[in-house]
Every structure is written in C-alpha cells, then in structure tokens.
Amino acid sequence: MKKMGYLGPKGSFSEEAIHIFLANHSELNSTPPELIPFPTIPRLLFACDDKEIDWAFVPLENSTEGQVGVTMDTLGQTEHLFITHEFVHPIDQCLLAHEPMPLEQIERVYSHEQSIGQCRDFLEKHLPHAQQVTCLSNSEAAHRISSIRENWAAIGPRRAAHLYNLHILQERIQDVTLNATRFILVGHGLAEMSDGEDKTSLLVIAENTPGSLYRILGEFAKRHINLSRIESRPSKRKLGEYVFFVDVDGYVFAPPIQDVLWALKEANISVKLLGSYPKALPDETIF
Numbered sequence: 412m413k414k415m416g417y418l419g420p421k422g423s424f425s426e427e428a429i430h431i432f433l434a435n436h437s438e439l440n441s442t443p444p445e446l447i448p449f450p451t452i453p454r455l456l457f458a459c460d461d462k463e464i465d466w467a468f469v470p471l472e473n474s475t476e477g478q479v480g481v482t483m484d485t486l487g488q489t490e491h492l493f494i495t496h497e498f499v500h501p502i503d504q505c506l507l508a509h510e511p512m513p514l515e516q517i518e519r520v521y522s523h524e525q526s527i528g529q530c531r532d533f534l535e536k537h538l539p540h541a542q543q544v545t546c547l548s549n550s551e552a553a554h555r556i557s558s559i560r561e562n563w564a565a566i567g568p569r570r571a572a573h574l575y576n577l578h579i580l581q582e583r584i585q586d587v588t589l590n591a592t593r594f595i596l597v598g599h600g601l602a603e604m605s606d607g608e609d610k611t612s613l614l615v616i617a618e619n620t621p622g623s624l625y626r627i628l629g630e631f632a633k634r635h636i637n638l639s640r641i642e643s644r645p646s647k648r649k650l651g652e653y654v655f656f657v658d659v660d661g662y663v664f665a666p667p668i669q670d671v672l673w674a675l676k677e678a679n680i681s682v683k684l685l686g687s688y689p690k691a692l693p694d695e696t697i698f
C-alpha cells in the first residue's frame with residue numbers, strides 16, 4: 412500500500428483537505444493510500460525526500476495569511492521531490508472548547524500560527540485578554556485542550572470538534588469569509604503533461620545585483636509566458652539576499668519554457684524545478 416503523509420494529528424485542515432482531494436482523484440485512490448500523520452512539515456517533507464513515504468500533502472499558501480514559509484523553505488532543501496498536484500480547499504475556522512462558555516471567560520487560545528493569523532481581527536475584538544499559544548497544527552491544539560478542563564479554547568476545523576469531543580463555541584471566525592488554502596501533493600516523479608492547463612513551479616536564486624530580477628522576469632516576458640505567482644524567501648545566507656518562488660503557465664517541456672531555462676542557465680542563474688502539474692481550477696464556491 413502506498414503511503415501519503417500529512418501534518419497531523421488527525422483532524423487538521425490538511426487531513427480534511429486530503430480526503431476531499433483523494434475523492435476527486437480516482438487515479439490516486441484506486442487502492443486508497445495509507446494516510447500517515449507527521450508532527451511537523453519539515454519532518455514530513457524530509458521523510459518523503461528519504462522515500463520513507465510515497466507522497467506528502469502540504470499547505471503552500473492561504474488567501475488571507477499568505478505563504479506557508481516552512482513548506483517553501485523545506486521544499487528548497489529537498490533533493491528528490493516534485494509537486495505533482497495542487498488543491499485549493501476552503502478554510503472555515505471554528506472556536507472550540509471542552510464545554511459551552513462565554514467568550515469573556517476564555518483565558519487562552521491554542522492554534523497553529525496560520526490560523527491565528529487568519530483570525531487576528533476576531534481575536535483582537537472578541538478575545539483581547541486571552542493569551543495566544545501557537546501549536547504545531549490546529550488538531551494538535553484541539554487535542555491539547557481536550558484533556559484539560561480549563562477555560563481554554565482552540566481554533567480549528569469543525570472535524571476536530573467531533574474527533575476530540577469538543578464543543579463548537581463559534582463557527583466561521585476567520586476575518587475574511589472566503590478563506591482558502593492551496594495545498595500541494597509532492598512525490599518522487601515529474602507529473603506527465605495533462606490534457607488541460609499545466610503550470611510549472613521554479614525556485615530561482617537571483618544574484619543581489621542591479622537588474623538581476625528584472626533580467627530573469629524579462630526572459631519570461633519576451634516569450635509571452637504568464638507568471639501566476641512570485642514570492643521571495645530569505646536565502647538564509649545573508650540579510651537582504653533572497654530566493655524567488657515563481658509559478659508560470661505551461662508544462663516544463665513546452666519550448667518557450669525550455670528556452671527560458673536555457674537562457675537562465677547561460678546567464679549562470681541557478682534554477683530548481685519544483686514541479687509541473689495541472690492547474691487547479693478556481694472553485695466557484697470559494698472565489
């Protein structure tokens with residue numbers, strides 16, 4: 412049986428999303444993979460890089476709170492992984508507690524930092540005196556408060572309430588109602604070109620010299636290649652030095668993309684191919 416890892420424990424948004432993703436991808440689900448929870452995203456991605464598991468399903472960005480830096484940074488350090496799918500999943504945050512209680516009585520709120528960020532205005536307005544405690548995942552937060560009968564709450568998915576026997580104090584507490592996270596599935600082989608629209612994700616290491624980013628982007632523009640995303644992360648070598656995560660329309664072996672890759676190679680610009688995979692159609696119920 413193939414193994415697919417996710418950020419656990421059970422009841423995280425990652426686990427909620429993986430079930431819906433698999434239901435929509437019969438090619439991966441003919442013999443359903445074994446779902447394996449991991450405590451952190453680096454451990455999950457490195458386990459996949461070391462081939463202990465076949466796939467890793469990880470969050471990449473959220474429409475409200477932005478990039479999931481740890482996923483991007485770890486992907487940059489892995490050697491054998493390719494993104495093979497992307498999946499956009501709506502995120503509805505719930506406030507959970509072991510029993511019904513007025514919000515004013517809540518002393519602490521446990522959650523993942525992404526979720527705290529997605530509910531910042533709610534927390535400022537309704538729980539200004541509660542201490543915020545960050546956890547490795549939302550399900551870990553739910554699990555932590557479930558065994559302690561204090562006036563503590565957790566933020567997380569509705570499913571976590573059922574799994575950890577918690578009461579839902581309030582639903583949809585995220586600051587922006589239409590809140591969604593883009594997840595990616597990574598595996599060990601490059602996905603084949605699809606029948607529909609593909610995209611290619613690259614990690615580009617630009618020099619800190621005048622015009623270097625302009626020159627890189629120019630290679631795409633010259634060939635009319637559309638960029639759908641560009642994000643920077645610190646290079647971790649020196650303050651002010653960055654690497655760029657670039658998503659472009661098209662499959663990696665399409666001649667214009669190959670031309671760009673050659674041009675960048677000739678200019679001594681280092682590029683790592685993160686994957687080429689079908690574009691997720693924006694779900695009309697989300698956006």
Ligand SMILES: O=C(O)C(=O)C[C@]1(C(=O)O)C=C[C@@H](O)C=C1
Pocket residue numbers: 418422423424425426470473479502523525526547548549550592
């Ligand atoms: O903690 C979880 O439930 C997760 O699956 C992680 C995660 C994330 O890192 O972005 C996934 C989706 C939501 O945006 C909030 C948290």
